Amino acid sequence: MVTTGGRTESRTLLQVFRSADEDIKTLAGSTPGETVALFELLMAICYASKSNPPVPETWLAAVENRQPFDLAVKWLEDQPGSSWDLFHPTEPLGQNSLLAPFMDAHAVGPAQLVIEHVGDYNQFFDHHHLVHPSPLTAERAFRAMLTQHAYGLSGRARISGKATLGDTITNLATGRLGARIRVIALGETLGDTLRLNLAPTARRGTFNHTWTVSGLPRRGFQAKPDGRPVDGPADLHSVLGRSILLSPCTLANGETGVDRVLVGAGELLAPLPDSLVQDAVYTGTGTTAKPLAPSPARALWREAHALYAAVADRNKRLDLYHRLATLADRPVSLWAVGLVANKTAPLSWLSDSFPYRPGREEDLRHAAHTGSQLAEYVAVSLVKAAEAARRIAYPNPKPADKKLQTARFDARPEHWAATEQPFHILLDKVVAGACVAESLQDYGATLAQSATVFLERRLDSLPANARGFQARADALRTLTSELSKAKAPDQLKPKESGREHHDRHQHQR
Incomplete structure (x- = not known):
């Protein structure tokens, strides 16, 4: 066909x-x-x-x-x-x-x-x-x-x-x-x-x-x-x-x-x-290096940095990625396919395409790696927010029930499903020659805004009473705090207005 x-x-x-x-x-x-x-x-x-x-x-x-x-x-x-x-x-x-x-x-x-x-x-x-x-x-x-x-x-x-x-x-x-x-x-x-x-x-x-x-x-x-x-x-x-x-x-x-x-x-x-395996993408280094394998827990876009690393590190051996780097300024797509299985039972096919342009290897690797890290940080922040809601909504839980109770408020599934498109937009911008730092800033802002929306939708199931209001407030406060911490990636932190920037510097002085 x-x-x-x-x-x-x-x-x-x-x-x-x-x-x-x-x-x-x-x-x-x-x-x-x-x-x-x-x-x-x-x-x-x-x-x-x-x-x-x-x-x-x-x-x-x-x-x-x-x-x-x-x-x-x-x-x-x-x-x-x-x-x-x-x-x-x-x-x-x-x-x-x-x-x-x-x-x-x-x-x-x-x-x-x-x-x-x-x-x-x-x-x-x-x-x-x-x-x-x-x-x-x-x-x-x-x-x-x-x-x-x-x-x-x-x-x-x-x-x-x-x-x-x-x-x-x-x-x-x-x-x-x-x-x-x-x-x-x-x-x-x-x-x-x-x-x-x-x-x-x-x-x-x-x-x-x-x-x-x-x-x-x-x-x-x-x-x-x-x-x-x-x-x-x-x-x-x-x-x-x-x-x-x-x-x-x-x-x-x-x-x-x-x-x-x-x-x-x-x-x-x-x-x-x-x-004979010219397309293989390896994870790990040295004796621990092994071909990238399909995973039911990780979408292919979350491993895109490994693919771009194969192109950026092309001096290691002559392979597909070494040849692609000689194509002058011509863009191509890298189509990745894998079969996810549970031991002997096939579950689903994974496939995704990633843009590539010779000369942009390091920028693409940086964007893909940072983009994946930002998504991971948001996911961790969302589960912390879900736990904050659970502690208020269920003050005396049985230990065996905590996981399901937290899952009620855990917006990570929505986050992972919605992040694929912004991630690909990020890569498309980099391939087109956009500033990597600015593109990552826009990507991070999108993830932070979406995370708040997804968490709020999960919290809508809380009852309209004092405990429900407190659980909602604590969860949203936790998410905001996690995304604003000193250790949080800068791309996820809310941008300061000119007045806020001036006041902060005056206070520091």
């Missing part, structure tokens, strides 16, 4: 590469993760067809000159049709045909192919919905399969190892993108986006068309194998993270669909070198 001038439509792979710089703006999956999975497929084709620059010195010219994707088109045209057949009897695209003898006896409904529909993989829970044979279209099944290869969660597969390929086929490992934030630099067109993200290397690697036809060694399923080394970026971006087999059916409209599937463990990879 691609977006062209605001419309979403389907295109063949050949059409995508032929029109990548003409009318195709972006890819459009049904979820952020599915969109990333489609992008990974195109990246793998680019590497396999040698459409990426061979050396770093030619990367910038390829981007600026809009190097066409003629090599990718020719590579696809030269591929035998069987290589791209989703339902080939022995070489199905992206699948493991070794599962074919077990389809009739063990396959279940295609819902388990879709990450968002599976729920917890734990085989001891009731998963009757996964057995239902309600079919998927072939296109939907293909996109869901790509997403599983990249983002599939760990757990126990709904497949019998003893009755199929071996005991370890039930042990699902976390997909290569399932535990970290994937960052993609977005350009003006799909072609521009591909060129921005294609790393310069002469070692491209092997494209994984299917499990059984490949020069790469495949694992067995009798025992857990060691992870195999990746032979290049084409291999990585097309790796078969699951053993999947789709069973075709005819839909009511006469088109081909999928009504049953088998899903089991797929490839296990050895630890990847930095050269």
Whole structure:
């Protein structure tokens, strides 16, 4: 699926590469993760067809000159049709045909192919919905399969190892993108986006068309194998993270669909070198550094400073961010995507875009870091105000009740939900060249004003009596005090009028 001038439509792979710089703006999956999975497929084709620059010195010219994707088109045209057949009897695209003898006896409904529909993989829970044979279209099944290869969660597969390929086929490992934030630099067109993200290397690697036809060694399923080394970026971006087999059916409209599937463990990879994770954003330093991971407790914008730090500290290694810094004064967007899960159960997709302009790295990092700190300080102040209200409203609470009583007046959820837009406005101002200090002052004033409004709305539930009035007054006084303390960030403190400034200095004298 691609977006062209605001419309979403389907295109063949050949059409995508032929029109990548003409009318195709972006890819459009049904979820952020599915969109990333489609992008990974195109990246793998680019590497396999040698459409990426061979050396770093030619990367910038390829981007600026809009190097066409003629090599990718020719590579696809030269591929035998069987290589791209989703339902080939022995070489199905992206699948493991070794599962074919077990389809009739063990396959279940295609819902388990879709990450968002599976729920917890734990085989001891009731998963009757996964057995239902309600079919998927072939296109939907293909996109869901790509997403599983990249983002599939760990757990126990709904497949019998003893009755199929071996005991370890039930042990699902976390997909290569399932535990970290994937960052993609977005350009003006799909072609521009591909060129921005294609790393310069002469070692491209092997494209994984299917499990059984490949020069790469495949694992067995009798025992857990060691992870195999990746032979290049084409291999990585097309790796078969699951053993999947789709069973075709005819839909009511006469088109081909999928009504049953088998899903089991797929490839296990050895630890990847930095050269193959060019987009990774790291938190921590030295031996404690690790890739930025999605969190259910923190929205992506609250970690934007880590992303900008990756650009600002580009002297550490040659990667995506080092290359982006060479784009002169050209702005791009950095799109970050992650899958939030509770152990083996997917919860939601996180995605957000952050503006970037070469030369503004340090200002963006400072703005993002300070902006996050201001939001954190306001959140702490709000919970202190909520506790002040609770102490008056509930003078003799049971210890076990305090948390829920405080939550009644705690406006942090409203604060976090409302801060995302001002934060992005802050970054947009900095990218546009605005004064960072003034932009942070405006941002801080917005947060302080909004916090008071959100707290007042929470306090509206207090009764209209002496205790209620006192609780309200104490909570608002606490919030004002916290935002005015000497240790409070200056951006959150109310601005003094000219007269107040004069009187304060006269008093100090």
